[in-house]
Amino acid sequence: MRMRVHPTFPVRTRFAPSPTGVIHLGSIRTALYNYLLAKNTGGSFILRIEDTDQKRKIKGSEENIYQSLKWCGLIPDESPMIGGPYGPYKQSERKDIYKKYAEILVDKGLAYYCGCSKDRLNDLRQSAMKLKPPTTVTYDRKCFDKPSDKSLGGIIRFKSPVTYPSITDLIHGTKNIQPQYNVDDRRYDDFVIMKSDGLPTYHFANVVDDHLMKITHVIRGEEWLSSTPKHVALYEAFGWEPPQFVHIPLLTSLSDKKLSKRDGDDGILSLRDTYLPSALINFIALFGWAPARDSGQSFDETMDLNTLIERFSLDHLTRGNAKVSKDKLGYFNKRHLQSLDDKEFTKLCEDVKSKYSLQGEVGDFLKKILPHITTLDEISNYTHLFKPIYTSDVPENCREVLLKILNDEKFGLDDMLKISSKKDVFKSLRYALTGLPKGLKVPEIVDLLGPQEIEKRINNAIHYIDNL
Template identity: 40%
Template sequence: MNQISPRSGHVLLRRAVPCAWAGKLFRTSSAQRLQCFSCASAQRIADRQVREDRFKLPDSPCRTRFAPSPTGYLHLGSLRTALFNYLLDRATGGQFILRIEDTDQTRLVPDAEEKLYEDLKWAGLSWDEGPDIQGPYGPYRQSERLPLHAEHANKLVREGKAYRCFCSPEALEEHKRQVHELGQPTLYPGTCRNIPLEESDRRAAAGERYAVRFKSSETPVMIHDIIYNRFRKKDPEDDYVILKRDGFPTYHFANVVDDRHMKITHVIRGAEWLISTPKHVELYSAFGWEPPKFAHLGLLVDQNRQKLSKRDNSANMAWYKESRILPVALLNFAAQLGWRGKGPQGNVMDLQEMVANFNLQFTKGDIIVSLQKLPHLQDKHLARLAPEDRKVSPAPQFQTHVLAPIKSAIAAIEESRRHSLPTIPSSIPASSLGEPLQTPRILSSPFEADLVRGLLGTRLNLDDPTARFSEAVAKLKYFIWQIPLDVLVARLKELELGSRLPVSESEPVPVKACDDKEKLVEAIGYMLEKVSAVDEGSWTREGLDKLLKDVLIGDGRMAGIYAGVVDDIQKLVFKLMRWALVASEPGLPIPHTMHVLGREQTLQRLGVAKSVVEEVVNIPEGHEDEMTEQ
């Protein structure tokens, strides 16, 4: 029955539908909707599975390579590339190959190759095959593989997949200039593309110079990438050169031929090479070869999203080395530039932990390099160099990255003191240091962890990374030098032992050490007596901790001396000990301090402290300054 539309007045033609048919139609359309929903859900699951499969490690061993050009030095981006290739091969039980791509002979830097070996070894990355150690698929410098490249270029020429180009560089430049002025693409005009092979052979045999060009496909090539999935350029490739007029291959051609002959299974490199990969895949296809798996890492950029400059400190390997950044901390930092892996302690991983947790889950797109993450990683790895467990030897890098720079800072301070400079490195007043200890125990075994703890008490300043070693020496100065008497007296005048009883909730009244000089003399004397009773065999961190808690704090004598005066006896004991041993300087816990100083030095300092407080008792009020002049 027809109806009039209430909105438009148009006649709506409707056809009566029997109820049975309506029910059937409803059931059918519902089933179709469910089927469509089911299909879409299945597709999403399938797509997710494909993505997850892309990120999984292969079941078979991988052969990866790092192939730098010696036209410059290793930088952060190339170190990251080397690291990810290394991790993939180690995680799958494969091989990591180092290949030198030196086909651009005009731009070679004389010492770049040797410096490359040095920097990679410094970082802790080793290779299984390379120019310095050789291997079954050498030689490993591209300039030493020219016959192989020429053979493969000639093969493509014979098969009609490439051709000799006799155009002079001058003619090609003139063509580029002309088409550029017309606003057209500067592609090769195809001048030599259709020269018959016989004529080409004859001209080559006559000594006419030529390059070899690849006959590119007329349609853009699709490639598959672990990170970017599918990629295809908008336009087809030009007929690009694969063998130059000097007989050297171009990067693209040598890259493909050498990767194939070295049996490379995976290529991890920067995203700047993604646009060139269709050329490589087309070459693989021309030879009938299966290409390796590709993964193109996001470009490293600065805070302004500009490509990281090699002159930038954050890119410069030399800066990291000069700044005493730990190699493992730098590798950990580089690994976080685009990789999503985590270890047992989150983002903090050494090389073995990176291998154990490696996968191919990389971030797509540019990676902003923020050095603000580096101090955290540096400190975490510094702490691992010298474990608290004395049975575990410190890592070899402890000597070069902690002890040596600390000793250098001490030597610089002593040199300044010899020249009577008022302020010495790290802004320590020269008057705050006494005579140097003959053999500071903190610079020897087994006190490495204590030295590291002192270093971690400073902050890594990225504007002056080595300054923290002088700052650490300043914090640990009384483990290295004696305390001048005037410093000890001055700190005693300032020393507060706690809050006076009864403690006021609004304004606690501090108890100064010199408020009751007789109590102070008795307390220091008692401490010296009890510490003297500990023999050398019991002079351990655990033994000294027990002495402090069970005797000096727990036996009630100190509480009796200051009964009704101080609210916290433990704090009082620790403050008195810290004053006597290190002139109240903050730092290591008191048991650690006593252990590091050693029994002889601890007793000597407690003896000096006892003499100081006894003299304070005998000096009239207001004349304490006379004490340091005697």
Template identity: 55%
Template sequence: MTTPIFAPLRTSKTPPSIHPTTPVRTRFAPSPTGYLHLGSLRTALYNYLLARSTGGQFLLRLEDTDRTRLVPDAEQNIYDSLRWCNMTVDEGPETGGKYGPYRQSDRKDIYQHYVQILLDKGLAYRCSCSKDRLNSLRESAMKLKPPTTVTYDRKCAFDPQHSHTSDDSVIRFKSPDKYEQFDDLLHGKLDLQPQYNYNDRRYDDIVIMKSDGLPTYHFANVVDDHLMKITHVIRGEEWLPSTPKHIALYRAFGWEPPSYVHIPLLTSLGDKKLSKRQGDIGILSMKEKGILPEALVNFVALFGWSPPRETPGVSTSESMTLDQIIKSFSLDHLTKGNAKVNDSKLYFFNKHHITLAINDPQKFQELVDSNFDKFHSFSGGKYNKDYFAKVLKYLGPSLSSLDEIETLHRYIYEPVNYAELTKIPSPDFVHILDRLLHLSSTSFDENVKLLLKENPELTKKDIFQTVRFALSGGTSGLTIPLLIDLLGEQEFKERLTRATEVIIKKA
């Protein structure tokens, strides 16, 4: 009977802290078979935070040995995504380092050397079984009672005729009869054994070298982590069943495995595993949606971690910069339950970080510089960067994403299309617009006071709603004085005039 994955074998209290007290070396090892998405970013971020919080190093390694599935621009996308999120890589394909190369496809000779060591020790063997035979073994294994996912019968290890080298042969690792228990820093001591059917003995002999001479993930990640002196591996729970195999490979070489932390799955609010559509959204596509990197990092950091409470019983703000997250990050505050992805929370953080950027002169200038080209494009090239800076300064605190300038606040850069509007003020209020056109005071507030004095039957709400209809089609977000300042006196009067015509025509 298989031991449940999340049933720790010990019941003793968790040590006071599982967070390292010395500098660690962590790595992010994506496969460039697609764009960086939320789950991958979370893995990268936690490894980054652990390295930075301990004064250690964060490595980037590309696991690109599955040559058939590589996406041409995926490697560059990984670099660009990490850079956009302000996650500095200490060692990697771009930055170099003394433990390179950092692309697995460039390490073929290294893997050949280490696989030969296992062959010489009798801990690995060549397998020439055909795909048809392997498929037949899988099918028969599933028909056993009890069925088993361990399918290979070790024919090529037992039969010398099948142990010779051929063009399509692979190399298998000779797995131990029983995997050792291991410690996961988050889940405790775990004993994960495959389910065997002892009436028809099969073996968990994983392939470690493919017929093309390139290693499988299982073998390459063990060799690389050891040679690159990785001390801690943070990865998703889906890798838990593979961990005993990896530790067995470490033991076969006489190496000490790193410390493991397996973090929970990302799920929707309905507690379902994120679908491809939800979870595989490219990180850089968030940039196109007007999300700030600071907000995205803040959002992703909370997928299985929570900041410690500074004062017992008093909640701590979850809105944090990357530097604040690094200072607060500890493995002690990781959570075991699935992490729910709630887009509304992302936009909450985004609004917070847009406001922070607006109030910081340097960050505000960076925000203007990095987003002006897009604004210049969709606004028809009519406005300069100073105008865009003014738009951001005025409108920014009400924005949940920067793309709302284009989608919700088009009145900022183009005339209001009154024909699209369904809510039109009563003709009784036309005189409000007409009177404002002829008042000499430049202060909108002063003009409102004068209108109320001249027309006791009016309310401020009547005036504000009528004027907002004229200036923005009724869209809120800016106070009317700021909107008037942004549009300028000429455009202000033109919109009052056009709105007056529309209201009269609809009467």
């Protein structure tokens, strides 16, 4: 049985994306788990933009991060947009901070300047791969003898320990992860912490920022587990207490391959026209977590953000990869559409009116439509019900059939079919009720509109025909 690891104090978590593309499902899951942990414990959720790799930065990516979080309802307590006591919250604006802490390590003899050329470093990498066994630990510490010689260049390397410290992960337990060395040709894992452009590498900035921003828990993807010994070694070099680490499993397709765009790993904002944010968050939350329940007890998986905050616990995170199926997202979307509160429904009405250029009140019709749809884009199949647009392409005998229906005064479909042929009734009714020759089946339209609206639209159609 796993020990309980969920904190009982207000934590500080962070989401630290790089602006190198749009936010996808995996990134939002990382943000969500950090957000849920912070809010469940009464703590703080921080957004930090890790933009030290300027070559990979893509225009519009930073705005995509802000908009994706906002649409999902994951509002940071501190961020580049909001500010906070531990800013700046963009790494590109923290260059002096990193330089200061890199020099501290240099002064302690735990880091050193390196002036090796790219050609020499490439030769070292290639020769290391030819060793038996090969190794990814490549540097020979040529520059270590001059640790304080800034004339060697702007690159600073960390003097890695002979043996990396073991790490503790709240899901995976204690791990002893060491690089593979070649004993006959000893190399060193002295990774770069400051680049020649004066910006830090990911590993160094990550550690410095998490410490200075007082991050207590780091929830991130499992792919970063192998880098954690480097981070812990840096914490120990500074004499700092590392945060608690939680490495969550990969997202995979149903065929157990790493999730890709082909498998449905879409940019989050591309889903706005199809799904409710509450449904998407519900869907993503269950990728590696499930709420507590008694053995054999079933539970309702449909949860809004407040319910997720209340029920979230690190104790119930899973280790295995999470398989993603969009069918489940459709299920949650249908459930959330049926349980919209007044504020959410009003927002949906406004969105529908704006998207489809509708005028007047749409709420009554929208309420009738929602039980019949799974995704938001299916509303387009019903927009002609909000307001019919008549054309001169009037079905044969339409006026006469509509008058007979009015005179019957019952407006039940069975009664309508008694007064004329089925073909004439369906064509004429479809024209009067929608203005279109095709669309939903007439019985569905009749059920959705009801007698009063049917009478109103038949009269409007007759009036239009009379004025052609």
